Amino acid sequence: MRALLVVNPKATTTSGRTRDVLTHALRSDLKMEVAHTEYRGHARDLARQAASEGAVDLVVALGGDGTVNEVVNGLLAHGPSERVPRLAVVPGGSTNVFARALGLPNDPVEATGALLDALEHGRERxxxxxxxxxxxxPDRWFTFTAGLGFDAGVVGRVEEQRRAGRRSTHALYINQALRHYVxxxxxxxNGPISLQINGHEAVPGLVMAIASNTSPWTFLGNRPVLPSPAASFDTDLDVFGITRMTAFGTARTVRQILRSHTPANGGKEPLGPSGKHVVSYHDVRHFTLVSQEPAPFQVDGDHLGDRSRVSFTGVRRALRVIV
Incomplete structure (x- = not known):
């Protein structure tokens, strides 16, 4: 199988020696070229070129969720198609939400072993x-989440800290979330965001709104964060929002999204957070978020600046992934 390995040399949890070992292991089973990213957006450009030229059957992303997102956007630059190469992921970031949601080990060496086994047995989904x-x-594809408002503001603050030389840690996210709350x-x-879904009354006053393509939304260490526990790669999008963030209400909601949810009364879908100021929808094909003023916007944990209006759509069976 012809493959392109896109490596982020700044991936936070892999050393140069580890990446060399992983590359050697993958080359044992693949006819593979290797490309290292040199600037923001380079992984997208490499994947787009690979998809356009039709020279490879598989693109492997070795890096964190940002690298994976860029590769996905490059592969789908012209939309989903049977001609689009398959995607494989070797986690190398601090969180690796997408890889873990696929059921891959968080350790890059173990994940490489799982990938080679999947290739040998032809496993994909x-x-x-x-x-x-x-x-x-430009439109932006996302693998697990996108958000407008408070959560994206936290992501923006974390990115500022990282540019200042701070390491990306869970403690950094928690610290910046508390600072942003204050x-x-x-x-x-008085949230500025309104949620608009065809066939439903608009929901105004949102402080934040999170679109989830799978669950969990992210991790705190090994603890999953579950605002939309029924979200799945096999359905359309789930939406979670909060209309007011009081100290007591926010603490209650945080506790809910950090615990497991079990179906009630024999239902099939797991329960999500609930409360007076919580808004949630499951399996929504299209919706729009409109803000009265520009609000922070993030996609797969990547802060993209401020937006006043963002429309979302779920696209089923958009990409084939080796698992």
Whole structure:
């Protein structure tokens, strides 16, 4: 099988020696070229070129969720198609939400072994993805989440800290979330975001809104975060929002999204967070978020600046993944 390995040399949990070992292991089973990313967006460019030229059957992303997202957007630059190469992932970031949601080990060496086994036995699956669209800007595919409002503001603060030289750790995210909570006092009471779904009344006053393509949404260490526990690669998108973030209410919601959810009364779908200020929808094909003022926007943990209007759509069986 012809393959391209896209390596992020700045991946936080793999050393140069480890990446060399993984590359050698993959080359034992694949006719593989290796490309190292040199700038933001380079993984997207490499994957887009590979898909356009039709020179490879498989693109392997070795890096964190940002690298994976870029590769996916490159592969799907012209939309889903049977001609699009398959995707494989070797986790190398601090969290690796997408890889773990696929059931891959978080350790890159173990994940490489699982990938080689999947290739040997021909295991793959077609997964659904989300797509975010803003007028005048390129569409952006996402593998597990996109958010507008408070959560994206936290992501933006973390990225500022990383540019200043801080390491990406779970403690850094928690610290910046608490700081953001303190500074966003007015928005926590009167959110600027409105959720619009065809056939439903608009939901105004959202402080934050998160679109999930799978569950968990992210991890704190090994603890999954579950705002939309029924979200799945086999359905369309789930939406979770909060209309008011009081100290007591927020603490209650955080506890809910950090625990397991079991179906009630024999139901098939796991229960998500509930409460007076919680909004949730399951398996939604299309919806739009509109903000009265530009609000922070993130896709797969990547802060993309501020947006006033973002439309979302779920695309089933958008990409084939080696698992």
């Amino acid at each position: 077609a997964i659904g993805l989300g797509k975010a669209m803003s007028e005048g800007l 500074t966003e006092r007015e928005h926590r009471k």
